[in-house]
Amino acid sequence: MSDPILEVTRLFKSFGGLSATDDLSLSIRRNETHAIIGPNGAGKTTLLAQLSGQLKPTSGSIVYQGMDITQWDVVKRVRRGIVRSFQITSLWPQLSVLENVMLAVQAQQGHAFHFFRAATAVRNLIGASCEFLHMVELEAKMGAQVYSLSHGEQRQLELAVALATRPDLLLLDEPLAGMGGDDSQRMVDLLHKLKGQYTIVLVEHDMDAVFSLADRISVLVYGRCVATDTPLAIRDNEEVRAAYLGEEAIC
Protein backbone atom coordinates (compact mmCIF):
# COMPACT_ATOMS: atom_id res chain seq x y z
CA MET A 1 0.00 0.00 0.00
CA SER A 2 1.04 3.62 -0.48
CA ASP A 3 2.47 5.97 2.13
CA PRO A 4 0.25 7.64 4.72
CA ILE A 5 -1.15 11.09 3.85
CA LEU A 6 -2.26 11.70 7.42
CA GLU A 7 -0.67 10.44 10.59
CA VAL A 8 -2.48 10.94 13.89
CA THR A 9 -0.38 10.15 16.95
CA ARG A 10 -1.59 9.79 20.53
CA LEU A 11 -4.36 12.33 20.22
CA PHE A 12 -6.19 13.41 23.38
CA LYS A 13 -9.14 15.78 23.63
CA SER A 14 -11.06 16.33 26.82
CA PHE A 15 -14.01 18.56 27.60
CA GLY A 16 -13.77 19.09 31.33
CA GLY A 17 -13.56 15.62 32.82
CA LEU A 18 -14.91 13.88 29.75
CA SER A 19 -12.36 12.60 27.29
CA ALA A 20 -13.85 12.63 23.81
CA THR A 21 -10.62 11.49 22.18
CA ASP A 22 -8.47 9.19 24.26
CA ASP A 23 -4.99 8.19 23.11
CA LEU A 24 -6.04 7.83 19.52
CA SER A 25 -3.55 6.94 16.82
CA LEU A 26 -4.54 6.58 13.22
CA SER A 27 -2.87 6.41 9.86
CA ILE A 28 -4.70 7.32 6.65
CA ARG A 29 -3.21 6.12 3.39
CA ARG A 30 -3.27 8.09 0.18
CA ASN A 31 -6.39 7.51 -1.93
CA GLU A 32 -7.99 5.08 0.44
CA THR A 33 -11.50 5.36 1.76
CA HIS A 34 -11.14 5.06 5.48
CA ALA A 35 -14.36 4.69 7.43
CA ILE A 36 -14.68 5.56 11.08
CA ILE A 37 -17.49 3.87 12.91
CA GLY A 38 -18.55 3.60 16.50
CA PRO A 39 -21.60 3.95 18.71
CA ASN A 40 -23.13 7.36 19.42
CA GLY A 41 -20.84 9.47 21.56
CA ALA A 42 -17.73 7.56 20.51
CA GLY A 43 -16.09 10.82 19.47
CA LYS A 44 -16.27 10.48 15.71
CA THR A 45 -17.38 14.04 15.00
CA THR A 46 -14.94 15.36 17.61
CA LEU A 47 -12.16 13.56 15.78
CA LEU A 48 -13.22 15.07 12.45
CA ALA A 49 -13.33 18.52 14.02
CA GLN A 50 -9.74 18.06 15.18
CA LEU A 51 -8.59 16.81 11.78
CA SER A 52 -10.22 19.81 10.07
CA GLY A 53 -8.99 22.33 12.64
CA GLN A 54 -12.25 23.47 14.27
CA LEU A 55 -11.07 21.97 17.55
CA LYS A 56 -7.53 21.87 18.86
CA PRO A 57 -6.48 18.64 20.57
CA THR A 58 -5.47 18.72 24.25
CA SER A 59 -2.32 16.83 23.30
CA GLY A 60 -0.95 14.65 20.56
CA SER A 61 0.02 15.44 17.00
CA ILE A 62 -1.46 15.43 13.51
CA VAL A 63 1.01 15.15 10.65
CA TYR A 64 -0.23 15.74 7.12
CA GLN A 65 2.05 15.06 4.16
CA GLY A 66 5.07 15.40 6.39
CA MET A 67 3.96 18.70 8.00
CA ASP A 68 2.92 19.01 11.62
CA ILE A 69 -0.46 20.71 11.28
CA THR A 70 -1.66 20.26 14.88
CA GLN A 71 -1.80 24.01 15.52
CA TRP A 72 -3.02 25.12 12.09
CA ASP A 73 -6.41 26.81 11.86
CA VAL A 74 -9.24 25.78 9.56
CA VAL A 75 -8.46 28.22 6.76
CA LYS A 76 -4.82 27.17 6.54
CA ARG A 77 -5.71 23.47 6.46
CA VAL A 78 -8.31 24.00 3.74
CA ARG A 79 -5.72 25.80 1.64
CA ARG A 80 -3.49 22.73 1.91
CA GLY A 81 -6.32 20.44 0.89
CA ILE A 82 -8.03 19.18 4.05
CA VAL A 83 -11.74 19.85 3.65
CA ARG A 84 -14.71 18.59 5.61
CA SER A 85 -18.40 18.32 4.99
CA PHE A 86 -20.96 18.62 7.74
CA GLN A 87 -23.33 16.19 9.39
CA ILE A 88 -25.91 18.93 9.79
CA THR A 89 -26.21 20.55 6.37
CA SER A 90 -24.31 23.81 6.39
CA LEU A 91 -24.84 25.91 3.29
CA TRP A 92 -25.97 29.42 2.30
CA PRO A 93 -29.75 29.00 2.18
CA GLN A 94 -30.59 32.30 0.49
CA LEU A 95 -28.10 31.96 -2.32
CA SER A 96 -28.62 29.87 -5.42
CA VAL A 97 -27.18 26.39 -5.84
CA LEU A 98 -24.71 27.72 -8.38
CA GLU A 99 -23.62 30.57 -6.10
CA ASN A 100 -22.96 28.13 -3.28
CA VAL A 101 -20.51 26.21 -5.41
CA MET A 102 -19.06 29.41 -6.88
CA LEU A 103 -18.04 30.50 -3.40
CA ALA A 104 -16.02 27.34 -2.93
CA VAL A 105 -14.42 27.64 -6.37
CA GLN A 106 -13.48 31.26 -5.57
CA ALA A 107 -11.93 30.15 -2.31
CA GLN A 108 -9.92 27.54 -4.15
CA GLN A 109 -8.72 30.12 -6.69
CA GLY A 110 -7.15 32.13 -3.88
CA HIS A 111 -9.35 35.03 -2.83
CA ALA A 112 -12.51 36.90 -3.74
CA PHE A 113 -11.37 40.51 -3.48
CA HIS A 114 -12.82 41.32 -6.88
CA PHE A 115 -15.10 44.31 -6.61
CA PHE A 116 -16.16 45.25 -10.11
CA ARG A 117 -17.11 42.49 -12.50
CA ALA A 118 -20.41 40.78 -11.77
CA ALA A 119 -19.79 37.32 -10.35
CA THR A 120 -22.17 35.83 -12.91
CA ALA A 121 -20.05 37.26 -15.74
CA VAL A 122 -16.89 35.37 -14.80
CA ARG A 123 -16.90 32.48 -17.22
CA ASN A 124 -14.24 30.23 -15.79
CA LEU A 125 -15.85 30.53 -12.37
CA ILE A 126 -19.24 29.41 -13.65
CA GLY A 127 -17.69 26.73 -15.82
CA ALA A 128 -15.77 25.18 -12.96
CA SER A 129 -18.80 25.40 -10.69
CA CYS A 130 -20.98 23.64 -13.23
CA GLU A 131 -18.56 20.75 -13.43
CA PHE A 132 -18.95 20.08 -9.74
CA LEU A 133 -22.73 20.38 -9.95
CA HIS A 134 -22.58 17.89 -12.80
CA MET A 135 -20.56 15.48 -10.65
CA VAL A 136 -23.22 15.43 -7.97
CA GLU A 137 -26.03 15.52 -10.56
CA LEU A 138 -27.51 18.81 -9.42
CA GLU A 139 -26.98 20.85 -12.58
CA ALA A 140 -30.72 20.93 -13.27
CA LYS A 141 -31.25 22.79 -10.01
CA MET A 142 -28.44 25.30 -10.31
CA GLY A 143 -30.71 28.37 -10.43
CA ALA A 144 -32.79 27.32 -7.42
CA GLN A 145 -32.40 28.88 -3.99
CA VAL A 146 -30.88 26.40 -1.57
CA TYR A 147 -33.70 26.64 0.99
CA SER A 148 -36.07 25.31 -1.67
CA LEU A 149 -34.08 22.10 -2.20
CA SER A 150 -35.05 18.75 -0.69
CA HIS A 151 -32.93 17.35 2.10
CA GLY A 152 -31.31 14.85 -0.23
CA GLU A 153 -30.41 17.53 -2.74
CA GLN A 154 -28.94 19.69 -0.01
CA ARG A 155 -26.73 16.76 1.02
CA GLN A 156 -25.55 16.43 -2.58
CA LEU A 157 -24.81 20.15 -2.71
CA GLU A 158 -22.95 19.91 0.57
CA LEU A 159 -20.67 17.39 -1.11
CA ALA A 160 -20.30 19.53 -4.25
CA VAL A 161 -19.20 22.52 -2.13
CA ALA A 162 -16.56 20.39 -0.43
CA LEU A 163 -15.36 18.96 -3.76
CA ALA A 164 -15.18 22.42 -5.35
CA THR A 165 -12.36 23.37 -2.99
CA ARG A 166 -10.34 20.60 -4.73
CA PRO A 167 -9.36 18.74 -1.59
CA ASP A 168 -6.65 16.13 -1.26
CA LEU A 169 -8.18 14.80 1.91
CA LEU A 170 -11.95 14.78 2.17
CA LEU A 171 -13.50 14.46 5.61
CA LEU A 172 -17.12 13.42 5.26
CA ASP A 173 -19.28 13.63 8.36
CA GLU A 174 -22.28 11.35 7.84
CA PRO A 175 -23.04 12.17 4.21
CA LEU A 176 -26.08 9.88 4.45
CA ALA A 177 -27.52 11.56 7.55
CA GLY A 178 -31.29 11.74 7.46
CA MET A 179 -31.54 10.18 4.01
CA GLY A 180 -33.66 7.25 3.05
CA GLY A 181 -34.28 4.98 0.08
CA ASP A 182 -33.46 6.49 -3.31
CA ASP A 183 -31.63 9.54 -1.94
CA SER A 184 -29.42 7.32 0.12
CA GLN A 185 -28.65 5.03 -2.81
CA ARG A 186 -27.82 8.00 -5.04
CA MET A 187 -25.33 9.31 -2.48
CA VAL A 188 -23.70 5.88 -2.10
CA ASP A 189 -23.32 5.66 -5.89
CA LEU A 190 -21.79 9.10 -5.86
CA LEU A 191 -19.30 8.14 -3.17
CA HIS A 192 -18.37 5.06 -5.19
CA LYS A 193 -17.48 7.40 -8.07
CA LEU A 194 -15.24 9.49 -5.80
CA LYS A 195 -13.59 6.50 -4.18
CA GLY A 196 -10.03 6.12 -5.39
CA GLN A 197 -9.85 9.70 -6.71
CA TYR A 198 -9.67 11.26 -3.27
CA THR A 199 -8.45 10.25 0.11
CA ILE A 200 -11.67 10.02 2.06
CA VAL A 201 -12.25 9.80 5.79
CA LEU A 202 -15.84 8.70 6.12
CA VAL A 203 -17.84 8.90 9.33
CA GLU A 204 -21.11 7.09 8.79
CA HIS A 205 -23.76 5.15 10.67
CA ASP A 206 -25.14 3.25 7.70
CA MET A 207 -23.26 -0.05 7.99
CA ASP A 208 -24.22 -1.35 4.56
CA ALA A 209 -22.74 1.78 3.00
CA VAL A 210 -19.63 1.66 5.18
CA PHE A 211 -18.85 -1.97 4.43
CA SER A 212 -19.37 -1.52 0.70
CA LEU A 213 -17.33 1.70 0.44
CA ALA A 214 -14.46 1.43 2.87
CA ASP A 215 -11.02 0.05 2.14
CA ARG A 216 -10.29 0.07 5.83
CA ILE A 217 -12.37 0.69 8.90
CA SER A 218 -11.43 2.08 12.30
CA VAL A 219 -13.72 1.41 15.22
CA LEU A 220 -14.00 4.05 17.92
CA VAL A 221 -15.37 3.35 21.36
CA TYR A 222 -15.35 6.04 24.05
CA GLY A 223 -12.82 8.06 22.10
CA ARG A 224 -10.44 5.15 21.75
CA CYS A 225 -9.58 3.34 18.56
CA VAL A 226 -10.15 -0.34 19.32
CA ALA A 227 -9.36 -1.70 15.87
CA THR A 228 -8.30 -0.69 12.36
CA ASP A 229 -8.57 -3.26 9.62
CA THR A 230 -10.23 -4.26 6.36
CA PRO A 231 -14.01 -4.58 6.38
CA LEU A 232 -13.81 -8.38 6.33
CA ALA A 233 -11.48 -8.52 9.27
CA ILE A 234 -13.53 -5.98 11.22
CA ARG A 235 -16.63 -8.12 10.77
CA ASP A 236 -14.83 -11.04 12.40
CA ASN A 237 -12.90 -9.10 15.01
CA GLU A 238 -13.89 -10.39 18.46
CA GLU A 239 -12.90 -7.23 20.27
CA VAL A 240 -15.03 -5.11 17.97
CA ARG A 241 -18.00 -7.40 18.42
CA ALA A 242 -17.71 -7.25 22.16
CA ALA A 243 -17.10 -3.53 22.40
CA TYR A 244 -19.42 -2.28 19.75
CA LEU A 245 -21.61 -4.67 17.81
CA GLY A 246 -22.52 -6.62 20.91
CA GLU A 247 -23.40 -3.64 23.01
CA GLU A 248 -25.57 -1.74 20.60
CA ALA A 249 -27.62 -2.64 17.62
CA ILE A 250 -26.22 -1.45 14.31
CA CYS A 251 -28.18 1.54 13.22
Added chain:
Amino acid sequence: MPESTSLFRSALFDSLVSAPPEKRYPVEFWLGALFFILLACVPWLASFLGEPFYVRLLMRMMIFSIMALSLNLILGYGGMVSFGHSMFVGVAAYVVGILGYHAYEANALAIGPFQIQGSLNALFTWPIAVAATALVALMLGAVVLRTSGLYFIMITLALAQMLYFLAVSMEDYGGEDGLQVMGTQMLGNLDLSHRTTLYYVVWVCLCGVFLGCRTLVNSRFGLVLKASRQNADRLRAIGLPVFWYKLVAFVISGAIAGLAGVLLVSSQSFVSPADMAWTRSGDLIVMVVIGGMGSLFGPVLGAFFYLAAEYVLGNITEYWQMIMGPLLIVIVLYARTGIVGVFLGAGERKNRI
Protein backbone atom coordinates in the same frame (compact mmCIF):
# COMPACT_ATOMS: atom_id res chain seq x y z
CA MET B 1 -12.59 16.46 -14.38
CA PRO B 2 -14.35 14.03 -16.70
CA GLU B 3 -14.09 15.04 -20.35
CA SER B 4 -17.80 14.57 -20.99
CA THR B 5 -18.66 17.70 -19.06
CA SER B 6 -17.10 20.16 -21.50
CA LEU B 7 -19.99 19.99 -23.98
CA PHE B 8 -22.40 20.42 -21.15
CA ARG B 9 -20.41 23.43 -19.96
CA SER B 10 -20.67 25.34 -23.19
CA ALA B 11 -24.43 24.80 -23.32
CA LEU B 12 -24.71 26.21 -19.82
CA PHE B 13 -22.57 29.21 -20.69
CA ASP B 14 -24.91 30.17 -23.45
CA SER B 15 -27.97 29.94 -21.25
CA LEU B 16 -26.34 31.88 -18.42
CA VAL B 17 -24.13 34.49 -19.96
CA SER B 18 -26.43 35.49 -22.77
CA ALA B 19 -29.47 35.69 -20.53
CA PRO B 20 -32.35 37.57 -22.13
CA PRO B 21 -31.89 41.33 -21.66
CA GLU B 22 -35.16 41.86 -19.80
CA LYS B 23 -33.83 39.54 -17.12
CA ARG B 24 -30.69 41.58 -16.70
CA TYR B 25 -32.63 44.82 -16.48
CA PRO B 26 -35.70 44.06 -14.35
CA VAL B 27 -38.56 46.46 -13.62
CA GLU B 28 -36.67 47.62 -10.55
CA PHE B 29 -33.89 48.94 -12.75
CA TRP B 30 -36.20 51.11 -14.86
CA LEU B 31 -38.16 52.38 -11.86
CA GLY B 32 -34.88 53.32 -10.25
CA ALA B 33 -33.69 55.14 -13.36
CA LEU B 34 -36.97 57.07 -13.53
CA PHE B 35 -36.61 57.99 -9.87
CA PHE B 36 -33.14 59.45 -10.40
CA ILE B 37 -34.25 61.36 -13.51
CA LEU B 38 -37.15 62.88 -11.57
CA LEU B 39 -34.72 63.90 -8.84
CA ALA B 40 -32.62 65.70 -11.43
CA CYS B 41 -35.69 67.76 -12.38
CA VAL B 42 -36.43 68.93 -8.84
CA PRO B 43 -34.57 72.31 -8.90
CA TRP B 44 -36.38 73.25 -12.10
CA LEU B 45 -39.75 72.13 -10.68
CA ALA B 46 -39.14 73.97 -7.42
CA SER B 47 -38.40 77.26 -9.14
CA PHE B 48 -41.46 76.73 -11.34
CA LEU B 49 -43.60 76.24 -8.23
CA GLY B 50 -41.81 79.05 -6.42
CA GLU B 51 -40.89 76.72 -3.55
CA PRO B 52 -37.07 76.83 -3.24
CA PHE B 53 -37.37 75.03 0.08
CA TYR B 54 -38.00 71.74 -1.75
CA VAL B 55 -34.50 71.83 -3.19
CA ARG B 56 -33.20 71.92 0.33
CA LEU B 57 -35.49 69.13 1.53
CA LEU B 58 -34.77 66.83 -1.40
CA MET B 59 -31.04 67.45 -1.03
CA ARG B 60 -31.23 66.38 2.59
CA MET B 61 -33.16 63.27 1.54
CA MET B 62 -30.49 62.39 -1.00
CA ILE B 63 -27.71 62.84 1.54
CA PHE B 64 -29.49 60.58 3.99
CA SER B 65 -30.03 58.09 1.17
CA ILE B 66 -26.26 57.88 0.77
CA MET B 67 -25.91 57.23 4.50
CA ALA B 68 -28.60 54.55 4.37
CA LEU B 69 -27.01 52.93 1.31
CA SER B 70 -23.69 52.72 3.09
CA LEU B 71 -25.26 51.25 6.21
CA ASN B 72 -27.19 48.75 4.11
CA LEU B 73 -23.94 47.37 2.67
CA ILE B 74 -22.86 46.09 6.06
CA LEU B 75 -26.30 45.71 7.72
CA GLY B 76 -28.42 44.32 4.90
CA TYR B 77 -25.81 42.39 2.93
CA GLY B 78 -23.14 41.68 5.53
CA GLY B 79 -25.39 41.18 8.56
CA MET B 80 -23.38 43.60 10.70
CA VAL B 81 -25.81 45.61 12.83
CA SER B 82 -23.79 48.76 13.38
CA PHE B 83 -25.40 51.03 15.94
CA GLY B 84 -22.79 53.71 15.46
CA HIS B 85 -22.91 54.46 11.79
CA SER B 86 -23.41 58.20 12.23
CA MET B 87 -19.93 58.45 13.74
CA PHE B 88 -18.47 58.11 10.24
CA VAL B 89 -20.75 60.87 9.02
CA GLY B 90 -19.65 63.04 11.92
CA VAL B 91 -15.92 62.42 11.51
CA ALA B 92 -15.98 63.48 7.86
CA ALA B 93 -18.23 66.46 8.56
CA TYR B 94 -15.93 67.68 11.34
CA VAL B 95 -12.82 67.29 9.17
CA VAL B 96 -14.35 69.55 6.51
CA GLY B 97 -15.75 71.90 9.15
CA ILE B 98 -12.47 72.25 11.04
CA LEU B 99 -10.37 72.77 7.91
CA GLY B 100 -12.87 75.40 6.76
CA TYR B 101 -12.79 77.08 10.16
CA HIS B 102 -8.99 77.40 10.07
CA ALA B 103 -9.07 78.74 6.54
CA TYR B 104 -11.60 81.37 7.52
CA GLU B 105 -9.76 82.34 10.70
CA ALA B 106 -6.47 82.21 8.74
CA ASN B 107 -4.60 80.44 11.53
CA ALA B 108 -2.97 77.10 10.98
CA LEU B 109 -4.16 73.99 12.76
CA ALA B 110 -1.34 72.72 14.96
CA ILE B 111 -1.22 69.02 15.75
CA GLY B 112 1.95 68.47 17.74
CA PRO B 113 4.86 69.60 15.55
CA PHE B 114 2.74 69.65 12.40
CA GLN B 115 1.10 72.79 11.06
CA ILE B 116 -1.86 72.20 8.78
CA GLN B 117 -3.27 75.10 6.79
CA GLY B 118 -7.03 75.29 6.73
CA SER B 119 -8.76 75.07 3.41
CA LEU B 120 -12.09 75.70 1.75
CA ASN B 121 -11.04 73.88 -1.40
CA ALA B 122 -13.34 70.86 -1.63
CA LEU B 123 -11.01 69.09 -4.04
CA PHE B 124 -8.58 69.00 -1.15
CA THR B 125 -10.76 68.74 1.97
CA TRP B 126 -13.30 66.20 0.73
CA PRO B 127 -10.81 63.45 -0.18
CA ILE B 128 -9.01 64.06 3.12
CA ALA B 129 -12.29 63.79 5.03
CA VAL B 130 -13.30 60.58 3.27
CA ALA B 131 -9.82 59.09 3.72
CA ALA B 132 -9.85 60.01 7.41
CA THR B 133 -13.21 58.30 7.79
CA ALA B 134 -11.95 55.19 6.03
CA LEU B 135 -8.97 55.15 8.37
CA VAL B 136 -11.22 55.45 11.42
CA ALA B 137 -13.40 52.65 10.03
CA LEU B 138 -10.32 50.50 9.51
CA MET B 139 -9.07 50.96 13.05
CA LEU B 140 -12.45 50.54 14.71
CA GLY B 141 -13.43 47.70 12.37
CA ALA B 142 -10.31 45.75 13.27
CA VAL B 143 -11.57 45.77 16.86
CA VAL B 144 -15.35 45.52 16.58
CA LEU B 145 -15.40 42.82 13.91
CA ARG B 146 -13.92 40.39 16.39
CA THR B 147 -17.35 40.37 17.99
CA SER B 148 -20.74 39.61 16.51
CA GLY B 149 -24.43 39.73 17.30
CA LEU B 150 -25.47 41.71 20.35
CA TYR B 151 -21.86 42.44 21.30
CA PHE B 152 -21.27 44.00 17.91
CA ILE B 153 -24.26 46.31 18.38
CA MET B 154 -23.11 47.38 21.83
CA ILE B 155 -19.46 47.94 20.94
CA THR B 156 -20.27 50.02 17.84
CA LEU B 157 -22.64 52.06 20.00
CA ALA B 158 -19.95 52.52 22.65
CA LEU B 159 -17.33 53.68 20.14
CA ALA B 160 -19.79 56.06 18.50
CA GLN B 161 -20.58 57.56 21.91
CA MET B 162 -16.87 57.98 22.53
CA LEU B 163 -16.47 60.01 19.35
CA TYR B 164 -19.67 61.90 20.13
CA PHE B 165 -18.30 63.09 23.46
CA LEU B 166 -14.99 63.90 21.80
CA ALA B 167 -16.93 66.26 19.53
CA VAL B 168 -18.81 67.73 22.49
CA SER B 169 -15.53 68.36 24.30
CA MET B 170 -13.91 70.30 21.44
CA GLU B 171 -14.59 73.75 22.87
CA ASP B 172 -12.52 75.47 20.16
CA TYR B 173 -14.89 74.12 17.56
CA GLY B 174 -18.13 75.03 19.25
CA GLY B 175 -18.42 72.08 21.61
CA GLU B 176 -22.00 71.08 22.09
CA ASP B 177 -23.28 74.05 20.09
CA GLY B 178 -21.59 72.91 16.92
CA LEU B 179 -19.40 74.61 14.38
CA GLN B 180 -20.58 77.11 11.79
CA VAL B 181 -18.70 76.79 8.50
CA MET B 182 -17.97 80.33 7.32
CA GLY B 183 -16.63 81.24 3.91
CA THR B 184 -17.34 79.72 0.54
CA GLN B 185 -16.39 76.16 -0.33
CA MET B 186 -15.21 75.65 -3.89
CA LEU B 187 -15.15 72.33 -5.75
CA GLY B 188 -12.92 73.19 -8.65
CA ASN B 189 -14.85 75.95 -10.43
CA LEU B 190 -18.11 75.07 -8.72
CA ASP B 191 -19.32 77.45 -6.04
CA LEU B 192 -20.84 75.16 -3.43
CA SER B 193 -22.65 77.96 -1.63
CA HIS B 194 -24.94 78.07 -4.65
CA ARG B 195 -27.83 75.83 -3.68
CA THR B 196 -28.64 74.37 -7.10
CA THR B 197 -24.99 73.65 -7.84
CA LEU B 198 -24.62 71.78 -4.59
CA TYR B 199 -27.87 69.96 -5.32
CA TYR B 200 -26.45 68.53 -8.51
CA VAL B 201 -23.17 67.63 -6.83
CA VAL B 202 -25.19 65.65 -4.28
CA TRP B 203 -27.26 64.11 -7.08
CA VAL B 204 -24.12 62.92 -8.89
CA CYS B 205 -22.74 61.50 -5.64
CA LEU B 206 -25.98 59.62 -4.94
CA CYS B 207 -26.10 58.15 -8.45
CA GLY B 208 -22.43 57.18 -8.18
CA VAL B 209 -22.85 55.56 -4.77
CA PHE B 210 -25.98 53.72 -5.89
CA LEU B 211 -24.30 52.30 -8.98
CA GLY B 212 -21.18 51.54 -6.96
CA CYS B 213 -23.19 49.58 -4.38
CA ARG B 214 -24.98 47.77 -7.18
CA THR B 215 -21.67 46.71 -8.72
CA LEU B 216 -20.23 45.75 -5.37
CA VAL B 217 -23.05 43.46 -4.25
CA ASN B 218 -23.11 41.69 -7.60
CA SER B 219 -19.36 41.15 -7.63
CA ARG B 220 -17.47 38.15 -6.32
CA PHE B 221 -16.69 40.16 -3.21
CA GLY B 222 -20.40 40.87 -2.79
CA LEU B 223 -21.17 37.17 -3.02
CA VAL B 224 -18.81 36.45 -0.15
CA LEU B 225 -20.31 39.34 1.83
CA LYS B 226 -23.84 37.98 1.39
CA ALA B 227 -22.64 34.50 2.30
CA SER B 228 -20.96 35.79 5.47
CA ARG B 229 -24.31 36.96 6.78
CA GLN B 230 -25.94 33.60 6.14
CA ASN B 231 -23.24 31.22 7.32
CA ALA B 232 -19.81 32.53 8.28
CA ASP B 233 -18.56 29.22 9.68
CA ARG B 234 -19.04 27.48 6.39
CA LEU B 235 -17.03 30.18 4.61
CA ARG B 236 -14.11 29.42 6.89
CA ALA B 237 -14.61 25.72 6.20
CA ILE B 238 -14.03 26.29 2.50
CA GLY B 239 -10.96 28.40 3.22
CA LEU B 240 -12.17 32.01 3.10
CA PRO B 241 -11.05 34.16 6.05
CA VAL B 242 -14.36 35.93 6.76
CA PHE B 243 -12.84 38.61 8.98
CA TRP B 244 -10.92 40.31 6.16
CA TYR B 245 -13.92 40.39 3.88
CA LYS B 246 -16.05 41.94 6.60
CA LEU B 247 -13.34 44.47 7.40
CA VAL B 248 -13.03 45.60 3.79
CA ALA B 249 -16.83 45.96 3.60
CA PHE B 250 -16.80 47.91 6.87
CA VAL B 251 -14.17 50.33 5.53
CA ILE B 252 -15.99 50.82 2.21
CA SER B 253 -19.21 51.46 4.10
CA GLY B 254 -17.48 53.91 6.43
CA ALA B 255 -15.93 55.79 3.51
CA ILE B 256 -19.31 56.16 1.79
CA ALA B 257 -20.83 57.41 5.05
CA GLY B 258 -17.92 59.86 5.14
CA LEU B 259 -18.89 61.14 1.71
CA ALA B 260 -22.42 61.68 3.05
CA GLY B 261 -20.95 63.58 6.00
CA VAL B 262 -19.00 65.84 3.67
CA LEU B 263 -22.16 66.63 1.73
CA LEU B 264 -24.14 67.12 4.93
CA VAL B 265 -21.77 69.73 6.35
CA SER B 266 -21.67 71.48 2.97
CA SER B 267 -25.45 71.58 2.65
CA GLN B 268 -26.16 72.94 6.12
CA SER B 269 -22.91 74.96 6.51
CA PHE B 270 -22.89 73.65 10.02
CA VAL B 271 -21.87 70.58 11.93
CA SER B 272 -22.70 69.69 15.51
CA PRO B 273 -22.39 66.63 17.74
CA ALA B 274 -26.07 65.95 16.98
CA ASP B 275 -24.97 64.83 13.52
CA MET B 276 -23.13 61.92 15.10
CA ALA B 277 -25.45 61.14 18.00
CA TRP B 278 -26.62 57.59 18.58
CA THR B 279 -30.19 58.65 17.83
CA ARG B 280 -29.06 59.51 14.33
CA SER B 281 -27.55 56.02 13.98
CA GLY B 282 -30.90 54.67 15.10
CA ASP B 283 -32.71 56.76 12.47
CA LEU B 284 -30.43 55.28 9.81
CA ILE B 285 -31.21 51.73 10.92
CA VAL B 286 -34.93 52.56 10.80
CA MET B 287 -34.55 53.95 7.27
CA VAL B 288 -32.81 50.80 6.08
CA VAL B 289 -35.30 48.48 7.76
CA ILE B 290 -38.49 50.22 6.61
CA GLY B 291 -37.07 50.68 3.12
CA GLY B 292 -36.06 47.06 2.74
CA MET B 293 -32.92 45.54 4.18
CA GLY B 294 -30.59 43.85 1.74
CA SER B 295 -32.24 45.31 -1.34
CA LEU B 296 -30.44 47.97 -3.33
CA PHE B 297 -33.21 50.50 -3.67
CA GLY B 298 -34.82 49.95 -0.28
CA PRO B 299 -32.55 52.24 1.78
CA VAL B 300 -33.11 55.12 -0.66
CA LEU B 301 -36.88 54.75 -0.40
CA GLY B 302 -36.58 54.37 3.37
CA ALA B 303 -34.61 57.60 3.71
CA PHE B 304 -37.04 59.52 1.51
CA PHE B 305 -40.04 58.11 3.31
CA TYR B 306 -38.62 58.82 6.77
CA LEU B 307 -37.67 62.43 6.06
CA ALA B 308 -40.88 63.09 4.14
CA ALA B 309 -42.94 61.74 7.03
CA GLU B 310 -40.91 63.82 9.46
CA TYR B 311 -41.56 66.92 7.35
CA VAL B 312 -45.27 66.33 6.73
CA LEU B 313 -46.10 65.22 10.26
CA GLY B 314 -43.89 67.97 11.66
CA ASN B 315 -46.07 70.51 9.87
CA ILE B 316 -49.18 69.05 11.47
CA THR B 317 -48.01 68.77 15.05
CA GLU B 318 -45.05 69.45 17.20
CA TYR B 319 -45.43 65.96 18.60
CA TRP B 320 -44.95 64.29 15.21
CA GLN B 321 -43.10 61.38 16.77
CA MET B 322 -46.38 60.32 18.42
CA ILE B 323 -47.66 59.48 14.94
CA MET B 324 -44.35 58.38 13.44
CA GLY B 325 -43.71 55.72 16.09
CA PRO B 326 -46.93 53.73 15.58
CA LEU B 327 -46.56 54.17 11.81
CA LEU B 328 -43.14 52.53 11.87
CA ILE B 329 -44.48 49.67 13.96
CA VAL B 330 -47.26 49.08 11.45
CA ILE B 331 -44.77 49.05 8.57
CA VAL B 332 -42.44 46.64 10.31
CA LEU B 333 -45.33 44.34 11.25
CA TYR B 334 -47.20 44.27 7.96
CA ALA B 335 -44.47 44.87 5.42
CA ARG B 336 -41.65 42.73 6.69
CA THR B 337 -39.70 43.10 3.50
CA GLY B 338 -39.93 46.88 3.72
CA ILE B 339 -41.42 49.39 1.33
CA VAL B 340 -39.52 47.82 -1.56
CA GLY B 341 -41.21 44.51 -0.79
CA VAL B 342 -44.62 46.14 -1.02
CA PHE B 343 -43.81 47.43 -4.50
CA LEU B 344 -42.10 44.37 -5.89
CA GLY B 345 -43.89 41.57 -4.09
CA ALA B 346 -42.24 39.37 -1.52
CA GLY B 347 -41.18 36.66 -3.97
CA GLU B 348 -39.20 38.91 -6.20
CA ARG B 349 -37.42 40.55 -3.34
CA LYS B 350 -36.28 37.23 -1.93
CA ASN B 351 -34.25 36.69 -5.07
CA ARG B 352 -32.55 40.01 -4.54
CA ILE B 353 -31.17 39.19 -1.11
